Structures are given as structure tokens and as C-alpha cells.
Amino acid sequence: MDTPKSQTKEKPSYLAKKRDRFLAMWKHPIYRKILWFNGLLVSLVLLGTFGYMLLEGWSFFDSLYMTIITLATIGYGETHPLGDSGRLYTMLLILFGSGVMVYSITGFITSLLEGDIRKALKKMTIERAISELNQHIIICGNSQTGKYAIDELKKTKQKFVVIDNDPARLEKIDSPQILCLQGDATDESVLISAGVERATGLITTLHHDADNLFVVLTARGLNPNIRIIAKAVEESSLKKLKQVGADSVVMPNIIGGLRMVSEMVRPSVVTFLDMMLGMSNQTIRVEELQIPSGSPVIGKTLADLHILHEPDVSLVAILPASGGAHQFNPPAQTQLIALDTLILIGDASRIANLNKRLGL
Known part of the structure; x- marks a missing residue:
């Protein structure tokens, strides 16, 4: 069967997929919230580090170390002796920085405990699977x-x-x-x-x-x-x-009425149809397989493909590509052409295997 134009679009590149996933993540409020909390922490650490570098003339690593132990209130002592400006800056960092850090960590943990992150991750996983x-x-x-x-x-x-x-x-x-x-x-x-x-x-x-x-x-x-x-x-x-x-x-109402009459006058037929419609534990189905253009089975007969001898599967009819009447119980020498539709009845897994074997 010819592939519809809507389904032949060029696949997006790897970078395009990554960009789309990032944009999709950004749409979720929980991800913006996480980014906000992390951004506050990173900004606070960088602000503290550059403050010590400017005020005290320390190296980046010494300034970073002093910022971390100050915000964490560990109290290891000063990395180097501090001047008055450095001590004032340290007091401000403790007062305001500790509050920002507690706010960020508390917000992140609250989102984690309330399941917001889990729900967002699940939604992202589903949306990614759907996009593929x-x-x-x-x-x-x-x-x-x-x-x-x-x-x-x-x-x-x-x-x-x-x-x-x-x-x-x-x-x-x-x-x-x-x-x-x-x-x-x-x-x-x-x-x-x-x-x-x-x-x-x-x-x-x-x-x-x-x-x-x-x-x-x-x-x-x-x-x-x-x-x-x-x-x-x-x-x-x-x-x-x-x-x-x-x-x-x-229309369920019409189908329901017809079903009730059928149950009354032809119960055995209804039981058989129920089995094929999936209303029983058995997986007997009526399926259709269409021969696509360019298929390797085109020009071959039913005998060549051993379709008539497939276990637990029966070929009921063929709907010709020309759109004419169904050909019931087709003979073994019937030759298949493109866009012919095979009507089969049998075990669903067996029909799926036949579909795979024929490459349809």
C-alpha cells in the first residue's frame, strides 16, 4: 500500500530531537522550578566566590572553599586572615546566603516528596515514547x-x-x-x-x-x-x-439490539462470533493482510507461499485490488497481485507470524 504523504516526512536529526526534548522539558513547571532552585544555589556560590576574590584577592579555589564552608556553617575557620571588609562580607553571606540555600533545598525536597518530579518524569517518558x-x-x-x-x-x-x-x-x-x-x-x-x-x-x-x-x-x-x-x-x-x-x-444501541435478537435465534453463531471478537479467553481473530506495492509475494501463488497450510490459520477470502467481489475459498493456484487483501481467520499470534513471514 502506498504510504500517505503525512507519514513520509523526513525524520528529524539527532540535534533537532535533543532541542525538541529540551523545549518540552522547559514547558513543564516542575523542571522550571528545579532549574530555579539549582540556579539560586549556583548563583549564590559563584557570588560568594567572586566576592572573596575581589575583596581579599584570594585564588578561585580558596574563595570557593571559603564560600562553601561559610554557607554550610561548618566552621572550619578562615582560609586566610580576613580584613574588615571580608568579615562584613562573610556575615552578609551567612545571613542571606544560608536563607537562600535553605529555601532552595527545602523547595527541591518538597517537590520530591510530593511526587511532582516523579510525575513530571513519567509524563516526559510517555511524551517521548509517543513522539517516536x-x-x-x-x-x-x-x-x-x-x-x-x-x-x-x-x-x-x-x-x-x-x-x-x-x-x-x-x-x-x-x-x-x-x-x-x-x-x-x-x-x-x-x-x-x-x-x-x-x-x-x-x-x-x-x-x-x-x-x-x-x-x-x-x-x-x-x-x-x-x-x-x-x-x-x-x-x-x-x-x-x-x-x-x-x-x-x-452505534452501540443498534449493535446491542441486533445482538439480543441474535442471542435469541442463533446462539451458536453468536458464541462463535464472540470468540473472534475477543469476548472469550481465546485469541481467535478475523484479520486482513494487504499486499503492498513492491512486495516480494507479488506474482506468487497461495501454494508457493503455503498460506493454505498455515497452522491454526484459514484463508477465508481474497478482496481483489480491483475492488470487485470477495473471492471465497480461493484455490491454491490463485496468484497474488499488489493491493490484494487477504481475509484470514485463526489464532492472532499465528496470523501475526504469517504477516511477518510474508513481509507484509
């Missing part, structure tokens, strides 16, 4: 619907980011491997922080249809090639969501 993602999926809203989408993406080992405005809902995601971003998904800057310009898909499951509509509109403007799936509660929202750029709209 490419061709991932964005989940907007850890709602009841979003929770099942997150579980399924986790089971199938997809790369994804979760956005939610409520920190309490994000804390319910107990997996440290899941990247979470706190913020309003309707905000363009938040979507950019989640890497929407590099993402292949977005699922919005916010509680209100108007919010989902705004997310779709914003995401489509930022990445025209992204695939967007939106949740809708009201039937009137379905057409609007598609008009602003949603590729597909899912």
Missing part, C-alpha cells in the same frame, strides 16, 4: 466503549495512544505499557501531541456525539489519510459524522 510512534492508532476517550477497544488493541499487540481529559479514568488503565495522554481530544494541540499526523487510525468514543464530531473534523484536517471510526448515540449524528470525515460510524 509511527503508524499507530489513537483512542479518544477511556469510556465504556473505549475500554473494550483498548483491550482488543492490547490483545492484538497494536501500537496505540489513549487520550482522556479525566485523570481518574486514565488511572484505571493498569498497564504501564499503554501510553496515555491527559487532555481534551477535541483540542487540536492534544491530537498533535498524540501523533495524529503520523497515525494510521483514530477511534473516538467520547460520551457526546458533538464531541466525537469535533474530533473527527479536527483529525481529518490534520491528517487527510487517517482512518477514523466514530461512536454515535443518536441516529441523526450518523450522517453528520460521515460528512465531516468519519470512515465508519458505530
Whole structure:
């Protein structure tokens, strides 16, 4: 498949990455606070050192040593005999310098004990990991619907980011491997922080249809090639969501009603479908693998690739690149061409291995 233009941007250089990380750190109040405390201490030591050098004519090292023992109130004694100006300067350094030092150290320890530094470091780590993602999926809203989408993406080992405005809902995601971003998904800057310009898909499951509509509109403007799936509660929202750029709209109420009827009239089929939709402990899935342009499997037959004999995997159909009807139960001599899509059913890990083996 041709790579979208939004996903073929030139990778930033090493220096550009370092610059961006520094700027990102500077945006965090906790880092500015730490820099402020450290800056006060360094400025105080340098001020004391240069003061002794100017007033007493000492060397830099002797002046630095005198400044440190004075601020630390250790009382080792004077490095060299002090004149009246030097003693007055030492008294001022003790009175004001000790207060500044206590303020800086206390502020740093308080931030450490309150967990501000730990939280800031965690946030920085997550933002760095998100910035390195490419061709991932964005989940907007850890709602009841979003929770099942997150579980399924986790089971199938997809790369994804979760956005939610409520920190309490994000804390319910107990997996440290899941990247979470706190913020309003309707905000363009938040979507950019989640890497929407590099993402292949977005699922919005916010509680209100108007919010989902705004997310779709914003995401489509930022990445025209992204695939967007939106949740809708009201039937009137379905057409609007598609008009602003949603590729597909899912209505939980309609699906719920159809499911109840299916449970009544075809329970065995429902059990089988549940197994494939991840509603059981088994990891049986229906997956699709598209043959990209330039793939080494182009021109080869299913028999050549041994796809029909893959353990725990069945090839159900092929969707031709021409967009015609699905070819169910394709024969072994079927020749693959670019942009053909294979529809497979079987163990998720086995399908992933097949994908890797074919280099798709």
C-alpha cells in the first residue's frame, strides 16, 4: 500500500530531537522550578566566590572553599586572615546566603516528596515514547466503549495512544505499557501531541456525539489519510459524522439490539462470533493482510507461499485490488497481485507470524 504523504516526512536529526526534548522539558513547571532552585544555589556560590576574590584577592579555589564552608556553617575557620571588609562580607553571606540555600533545598525536597518530579518524569517518558510512534492508532476517550477497544488493541499487540481529559479514568488503565495522554481530544494541540499526523487510525468514543464530531473534523484536517471510526448515540449524528470525515460510524444501541435478537435465534453463531471478537479467553481473530506495492509475494501463488497450510490459520477470502467481489475459498493456484487483501481467520499470534513471514 502506498504510504500517505503525512507519514513520509523526513525524520528529524539527532540535534533537532535533543532541542525538541529540551523545549518540552522547559514547558513543564516542575523542571522550571528545579532549574530555579539549582540556579539560586549556583548563583549564590559563584557570588560568594567572586566576592572573596575581589575583596581579599584570594585564588578561585580558596574563595570557593571559603564560600562553601561559610554557607554550610561548618566552621572550619578562615582560609586566610580576613580584613574588615571580608568579615562584613562573610556575615552578609551567612545571613542571606544560608536563607537562600535553605529555601532552595527545602523547595527541591518538597517537590520530591510530593511526587511532582516523579510525575513530571513519567509524563516526559510517555511524551517521548509517543513522539517516536509511527503508524499507530489513537483512542479518544477511556469510556465504556473505549475500554473494550483498548483491550482488543492490547490483545492484538497494536501500537496505540489513549487520550482522556479525566485523570481518574486514565488511572484505571493498569498497564504501564499503554501510553496515555491527559487532555481534551477535541483540542487540536492534544491530537498533535498524540501523533495524529503520523497515525494510521483514530477511534473516538467520547460520551457526546458533538464531541466525537469535533474530533473527527479536527483529525481529518490534520491528517487527510487517517482512518477514523466514530461512536454515535443518536441516529441523526450518523450522517453528520460521515460528512465531516468519519470512515465508519458505530452505534452501540443498534449493535446491542441486533445482538439480543441474535442471542435469541442463533446462539451458536453468536458464541462463535464472540470468540473472534475477543469476548472469550481465546485469541481467535478475523484479520486482513494487504499486499503492498513492491512486495516480494507479488506474482506468487497461495501454494508457493503455503498460506493454505498455515497452522491454526484459514484463508477465508481474497478482496481483489480491483475492488470487485470477495473471492471465497480461493484455490491454491490463485496468484497474488499488489493491493490484494487477504481475509484470514485463526489464532492472532499465528496470523501475526504469517504477516511477518510474508513481509507484509
